[in-house]
Amino acid sequence: MPDPLDPGPPLTAAGERLAVAASELFYRHGIRAVGVDLVAEHAGTTKKTLYDRFGSKDALVALYLRRRARTWQAFLAERTRGDGSVLAVFDALDAWLVTQDRGCAFVNAYAEIGGTDHPGVAVVRAEKEWMRELFAGLAGDAGLGAQLHLLFEGATVMVTAGGQPDAVVRAREAARALLGV
């Protein structure tokens, strides 16, 4: 089966502008709150081009999530370069959330499309699976990795929905305790 996180081949010029506009708008305001007209307008193009390139709003939403996953993974790789430790992942999250004030795009998207057959659901699942396996690999233990991942997800939620900026620091402390270091 194909990788649900693969962002696919390069886009045309207007297609790329549409994807960028969709990412910004969907993340900031939510999926249902943003209409295709608004996306096309922000991209400086038309609804016709949007449907020529992507076929449907659902497909554009799925692409938004795939590109979002790639962006986060690239940020994480750069921030943890030369420091493949669990704690470095929490430091990366702290830095990430400074500029991403609407929290986890995948959790937010799932709040709107969960329980449906929307093509974005598989992307959300795949991204969470990817993170859990990342922690399992770093911890060298699947069970411990899953526990560390829960701290990671909980911290993301509490920084945004909970309005508690120190949640990542608390998560890092708990991770240290679980790791016994």
Next chain:
Amino acid sequence: MPDPLDPGPPLTAAGERLAVAASELFYRHGIRAVGVDLVAEHAGTTKKTLYDRFGSKDALVALYLRRRARTWQAFLAERTRGDGSVLAVFDALDAWLVTQDRGCAFVNAYAEIGGTDHPGVAVVRAEKEWMRELFAGLAGDAGLGAQLHLLFEGATVMVTAGGQPDAVVRAREAARALLGV
């Protein structure tokens, strides 16, 4: 200031039916996905009555969240009666999520209304604050309580958006480790 989680005085008969219908529909399908016409229809009443009772959709959404908080707190109190331990809270969450397959209503709502001046935002914040203080009280330590709360929130996310039913069990294991029991 008034308690953001106070569900207010009892409602009239049709008002109560509207609140019940709103809870079910908003939780299952999301806030923007459900129109006021649909809520009124499910309640067996009319849009006119909805606006006579609540004044706006936003106010109805805020009430939905306040009632949801009360329902969860009542469930938790009943499940942990006679066992005021941290681990009992995780057991209660496990039982709760069996019937609540769309995850945390407050996280989901924040995904749609976060970053706005929607009256529901304060309710979301208050509910998360309430849970964090519950854990702080049970653990007898604010810092440790915050850490346990992160496991709680992370588990809720991973059971639903992550599709991992054993996340609560993992969270409970991690909580035991953090508590040193």
Next chain:
DNA sequence: ACGTAACCATACCGGTCGGTATACTCGCAG
């Protein structure tokens, strides 16, 4: 008997939704 709160029924408002249709221009490869 009277006022009033609650409720039902229906119609309407301007605006936006996702999606389609028509018609055109441009650059490029065969």
Next chain:
DNA sequence: CTGCGAGTATACCGACCGGTATGGTTACGT
């Protein structure tokens, strides 16, 4: 020269959005 993919521009579709207006029917307390 021709065909085609890409893009622009505009108009349109039925459906639905949150919210308002009008009018009438119960039931109850004073």
